[in-house]
Amino acid sequence: MRDDLQDVVDEVARLLGAPATLEDVDFTLLAFAAHPLDDGETAMDAVRTRSILGRGSAPATRRWFEDLGIARAERPVRTPADPAAGILTRLLLPVRSGGRTLGYLWLLDGGRTDPDDDADPALAAAVALAARAGRLLAGRDDDGEVGDALAAALTGTTAARERAQRTLTARLGEDTPLALVALRPPPGGLPGGWRLPPAAAVVAGGDPAVAVLVRLARAGDLRPAATTASAALARLPGASAGVSEPATGPADLVARWAQAHTAARVAAVAPGLAPVARWCELGGWRVAAALPAPDPAVAPLLADPVMAATAEAYLDAAGSVVRTSAVLSVHRQTLYYRLGRITALTGLDLADGDTRLLVHASLRRARLP
Structure with missing residues (x-):
């Protein structure tokens, strides 16, 4: 789904000729696309910079935009600039599905696009793409079933693991490239109100952690897993993360979880590998962790x-x-x-x-x- 959302954002940026950013309703960054301006530079303001670097917006930024009524918007909206806060004007395309607002597609277009111009073909196409993003985000609810099956596959009885294996194979396919991400919480544990990422489960035990199942775009390309880990850590100060080797299908998740969890433990104490460590890069730390x-x-x-x-x-x-x-x-x-x-x-x-x-x-x- 992440790649599909990126495709949507890339196409909207192309249609409207402006940098685009897609966030969910919690202002967590999902995808972004730059678009060169005529002078060869890219439009940026403090909000967009923080969103991209921190994988999300600050609470004060969220309140500022929500006070404009964006959560109730059902059509394109122009948000004002705030020069004192370093905020440029934006075109907002609400991302909705089933009568619910599921996210926000922002464009730094310099005020060029009239949100009320229903005859603008580029705007109409962008609105249709925002609706597609809404359908994709609505599909994230299905990730809850994947998360439940993942928990059973990693910690359940033999029978429960077999059932979970069948569920995951049916949902994901037996040849889908996958990786596991382990999120090791900070010393105080998971903060109140923190939301699990899609397709995730809390794995209890002597060293509790959060497991996230990530579908890879291509076999061997762990970048989607690393991006997922970095986005989650932006909301978990003091946490560490680990990424397993890639797998083909969900048949070997227990072994992959051991890899990801070990990598997260190493990332917690090895600054050179922090904050996201990959199993394939641990070197001699594997020997130490096995003791x-x-x-x-x-x-x-x-x-x-x-x-x-x-x-x-x-x-x-x-x-x-x-x-x-x-x-x-x-x-x-x-x-x-x-x-x-x-x-x-x-x-x-x-x-x-x-x-x-x-x-x-x-x-x-x-x-x-």
């Missing part, structure tokens, strides 16, 4: 945060004293002293390859939630 706990041999090291950080930096740098000293901002003599202390504390020789692997994996495992 049930750090090896007892490194317990004395874990009791000394400075020594633990030194050892991990040294191993991250493949044993390079020069690189480790630079990362830690310490003199080489200080580093040599610390390495000696590490050996004295643990009895482990970091010059040994097997020992390096054990210590490195254990230190990383200790940081994982």
